[in-house]
Amino acid sequence: MKRSARLAEIVEIVRDGRLHLARDIADALEVSVRTVYRDIDTLVASGVPIDGERGVGYMLREPVFLPPMALSLTELEALSLGMAIVQEAADEEMQTAARAVMDKVGEHASNRRSAPKSWGFGVYEFERAREGFKHMPLLRRAIREGLKLRIDYLSLADETSTRVIRPLQTDYWGRVWTCSAWCERRGGFRAFRIDRMQSCEPTGANFQREAGKTIEDYLKHVADQMDRDGYSS
Structure with missing residues (x-):
């Protein structure tokens, strides 16, 4: 996992308002505790409001907001179709990631209010896969x-x-x-x-x-x- 992706994952983990031990974060990301310490120091230095200390745990002090994504409805449809296929044609780990992607898109897409509740995609017959x-x-x-x-x-x-x-x-x-x-x-x-x-x-x-x-x-x-x-x- 690239460091930029790992930093984003740490923010996702600690943003639920609960205290998270560095060891638990390290296990989730399959890295060392020392790596987690370094990454959190980097996030804090970058202005991400993470509270806590080594040996106690970490939590996000306030929400981190992403900028609106400039996606057209057609682009959202393409993304939705791709994620629908992943949710039917991939393993549980990838299915969970696909659902998380669509949750984030629904939360942050700038035109989400005008987007249809149903994209009209049905994906079936993946029993063999x-x-x-x-x-x-x-x-x-x-x-x-x-x-x-x-x-x-x-x-x-x-x-x-x-x-x-x-x-x-x-x-x-x-x-x-x-x-x-x-x-x-x-x-x-x-x-x-x-x-x-x-x-x-x-x-x-x-x-x-x-x-x-x-x-x-x-x-x-x-x-x-x-x-x-x-x-x-």
């Missing part, structure tokens, strides 16, 4: 932190295999999610349907960017394959 939701938080973390994962995978031919993969990107195809990865067993790029992962767990090993095995290499590999198959425009 939901089967893999339990793996999504770990997959996102593995992509961010470079974690090798061990998966038990059931192929479309109903054959089970165990793979060690380097997750590079998750992709949504309208009904299912896939994880594009470097497969250690096959020594090449593979796209695994997340709903067909029977299990998914860290191996305890990390991977570094390595020529020929990066997301950029994967995307080039896909483009080259499309060219060979005659899909280029």
Whole structure:
């Protein structure tokens, strides 16, 4: 998480009027207590009205107001549709984030009074995608932190295999999610349907960017394959 995003998250945590221990904030953000202390010092120095002290806890003394967002109704519709899809086609962590985004938009958008109560979007038939939701938080973390994962995978031919993969990107195809990865067993790029992962767990090993095995290499590999198959425009 970038520092700017982390600072915003700390403000969100302490803005409920309750006292929050640095340890609890650190656990929520998956950082050290010392990092929280430094971040709060930065926020206070920037004028954010946070009260408290180390060992006691922190709380926001008064509300922090965001400036109005200049979004047109069409832009709000686009955002609403995207968040509706996330709330139906992603895991619980992302669904919660999507609801929070729309709550913030509803609170701060400058034209919220003229916005319709219903955007007219219904999003359904995501049952297949939901089967893999339990793996999504770990997959996102593995992509961010470079974690090798061990998966038990059931192929479309109903054959089970165990793979060690380097997750590079998750992709949504309208009904299912896939994880594009470097497969250690096959020594090449593979796209695994997340709903067909029977299990998914860290191996305890990390991977570094390595020529020929990066997301950029994967995307080039896909483009080259499309060219060979005659899909280029």
